[in-house]
Amino acid sequence: MNIDIIDYDSCSAAGVNLTELRASLQHHRSGLRKNDLPGSTLDTWIGRVAQIDAVTDLKLWQSRNNALAALGLEQGTLKQTLAGLVKQYGTARIGIVMGSSTSSIDRTETAYTDLDENGALKPAFQQRLVHNPHAPSLFVAHYTGIEGPSLTINTACSSSAKVFATGARWLEFGIVDAVLVGGVDTLCLSVLHGFNSLQLLSTNPCKPFDQHRDGINLGEASGFAILQRGGENANGVGIKLAGYGESSDAYHMSHPHPEGLGARLSMTQALERAGLEANAIDYVNLHGTSSRANDLIEGRLISDLFPKTTQCSSTKGWMGHTLGAAGITEAIITMDTLRTQQIPGSKNLETLDEALDFSIQAAHLQKSCQHVMTNSFGFGGNNCTLLFSKAQ
Amino acid sequence: MQARELTCKVASLGAWGSYFDSWATLQQLMQGGALPDAKNKGPKPEVIPPNERRRAPLPVRLAVESSWQATQSAGVTPDALTCVFVSGLGDTDLTDYMCKVLASEHKELSPTKFHNSVHNAPAGYWTISTKTMRAANSVAGFEQSVSLTLLEAMIQCESESVPLLVTFYDAPVADVLSPLLANQEPFAFSLVIYPGSADIKGIALSATVSNSESVSWPASPSENSYLSALYKDNPSAKILSLAALLSDDTVSGDKVAMPLSKGASITFSRL
Numbered sequence: 001m002n003i004d005i006i007d008y009d010s011c012s013a014a015g016v017n018l019t020e021l022r023a024s025l026q027h028h029r030s031g032l033r034k035n036d037l038p039g040s041t042l043d044t045w046i047g048r049v050a051q052i053d054a055v056t057d058l059k060l061w062q063s064r065n066n067a068l069a070a071l072g073l074e075q076g077t078l079k080q081t082l083a084g085l086v087k088q089y090g091t092a093r094i095g096i097v098m099g100s101s102t103s104s105i106d107r108t109e110t111a112y113t114d115l116d117e118n119g120a121l122k123p124a125f126q127q128r129l130v131h132n133p134h135a136p137s138l139f140v141a142h143y144t145g146i147e148g149p150s151l152t153i154n155t156a157c158s159s160s161a162k163v164f165a166t167g168a169r170w171l172e173f174g175i176v177d178a179v180l181v182g183g184v185d186t187l188c189l190s191v192l193h194g195f196n197s198l199q200l201l202s203t204n205p206c207k208p209f210d211q212h213r214d215g216i217n218l219g220e221a222s223g224f225a226i227l228q229r230g231g232e233n234a235n236g237v238g239i240k241l242a243g244y245g246e247s248s249d250a251y252h253m254s255h256p257h258p259e260g261l262g263a264r265l266s267m268t269q270a271l272e273r274a275g276l277e278a279n280a281i282d283y284v285n286l287h288g289t290s291s292r293a294n295d296l297i298e299g300r301l302i303s304d305l306f307p308k309t310t311q312c313s314s315t316k317g318w319m320g321h322t323l324g325a326a327g328i329t330e331a332i333i334t335m336d337t338l339r340t341q342q343i344p345g346s347k348n349l350e351t352l353d354e355a356l357d358f359s360i361q362a363a364h365l366q367k368s369c370q371h372v373m374t375n376s377f378g379f380g381g382n383n384c385t386l387l388f389s390k391a392q
Numbered sequence: 393m394q395a396r397e398l399t400c401k402v403a404s405l406g407a408w409g410s411y412f413d414s415w416a417t418l419q420q421l422m423q424g425g426a427l428p429d430a431k432n433k434g435p436k437p438e439v440i441p442p443n444e445r446r447r448a449p450l451p452v453r454l455a456v457e458s459s460w461q462a463t464q465s466a467g468v469t470p471d472a473l474t475c476v477f478v479s480g481l482g483d484t485d486l487t488d489y490m491c492k493v494l495a496s497e498h499k500e501l502s503p504t505k506f507h508n509s510v511h512n513a514p515a516g517y518w519t520i521s522t523k524t525m526r527a528a529n530s531v532a533g534f535e536q537s538v539s540l541t542l543l544e545a546m547i548q549c550e551s552e553s554v555p556l557l558v559t560f561y562d563a564p565v566a567d568v569l570s571p572l573l574a575n576q577e578p579f580a581f582s583l584v585i586y587p588g589s590a591d592i593k594g595i596a597l598s599a600t601v602s603n604s605e606s607v608s609w610p611a612s613p614s615e616n617s618y619l620s621a622l623y624k625d626n627p628s629a630k631i632l633s634l635a636a637l638l639s640d641d642t643v644s645g646d647k648v649a650m651p652l653s654k655g656a657s658i659t660f661s662r663l
Contacts, residue, residue, distance in 0.1 A: 040499075090655075092655025093603060101510060103482075108569075111491075112494070112568070115568070121569075121572070127572070131569055133479070133482040133532035134532040134534035138534060148603075148652075149540060149652045150540075151531055151544060152533065154511030154512060154532055155515070155529065156510045172551060175547070175601050177393065193493075194501050197503040198506065198507070246529075248525050249525070250522075250525050251520065253516050379516065380513060380515055381516060381520065
């Protein structure tokens, strides 16, 4: 496959944009804090984006999720890059593929706390384009003026990894000349209390792959990347989407396959599509949620598939598990190593799980990487792996 | 670059609604058959083990029922099929449940209901029940769910050279949200498609994406008032416009155009 990354930016608790994210990574500065989301008293840590609260002018599009998407689209050079593409190709030849798990359920939750005397939605909440699972793409199309096809992928925590696969296929078939892929998910009571009901939340900052890890921290994020067919735009960032893998566990709705068979398939597919052997991979950004089960299964798979020369880390200690936005957030961290030549360490790792043996460390590593990978696994046993390479 | 023409072969179909429980009975209604006296109960897709089925929400049972029907005559085992599931509205009963609990004092959610609330619950139940380890997608396109998902499915089928199951489903909307989202009828429809070049029997279709003209959804393909209301209010039932193109009385060259977005449309032709 031959797909160029033209631009990208990320917005999370670890930095409102890519520049801040790089600085947070560099200085080991986590965005996690004790849960202070209004309305929730759960004892856990969260990755909250404080700047969302200032985005209040979206009118009938208002939701926390849309506000975070808008905030993300204002970062870096995304708007300028899109304006240039619109000028060259027109709005109808640009597509949108967004990933999300919450869409705008935050807004539905708020609406239900403020129903009128008949138990009906008050006028401010009568937002049909917000209370539906396609809301993120509908909003991004509205906000950017893009008029090409726009699709939302909702496969839980693999959502905004899979957007790269769909975006790449659209480009290869000429459906569009450029595609804005992204992901957005926001903290809300559904996810906090939902993960709490599954007893998956940690009362401490998460410690992916650590012997003493005891659960996950939730976060919120938006992130975007712009893709085009290889060679059609000389102003890209010098990174290619080289492969992707998509698979299913066929095991359980909320528990990973005990041997990680689905995850293994998605990783091997990504390698095959890129025409690479495992030993060519310099870095893998792991799904690494800090749950007992995920990290054990994923870590075992890594040592089975990759040599010790492949360095790995989970970066969820910086912004938490951002669910449907984790795919794009970690895709951006992963591809950015091709430019910064720095592999981020696995934050909060002190003692690697005794059952695991692969190359992972808390410290950063300076390395000029050529090929890098990232894993995203979601409820329903939905897996996606992305592989990025430095352009030759 | 111009959009490439997409082709596929439709190998088999499945359908379920209040007054039909197969592609054959849906076709009879579409061709002027009378409505049965009583609504169907269920659906109860037999592929989901009974214990799991009791806990499975209606959108899951709808999607799995029509998927199971379609795969029975597809000439492959279900686990050989990549799959794409779409719902325009999602599971509003579970949204309603969660939002009510979260607006209350105790905020204690059922863990099963929480994991069933993900939009990809039907894809999850389907892949688990059929032991499918292939890619499973779960997408949303609101009122354009059908056209966008057909595009996505045909591209994936052709680019990966795989047979593919695509399932459209939407369930009645919970009370609080129903003033915004009108649908009150359950509906599911499934297609098993092969790449156009596959050596199988099937209805050959082409699809072309265009940016040249603005297209609206075609009028209801049936005069039956139940089907017309379904077509209008249930985002997944927009597939009836393609179903009409797949029915026994259609001839080569017949076409149907659908909107994809403000600036793009897709035209399906029977080859």
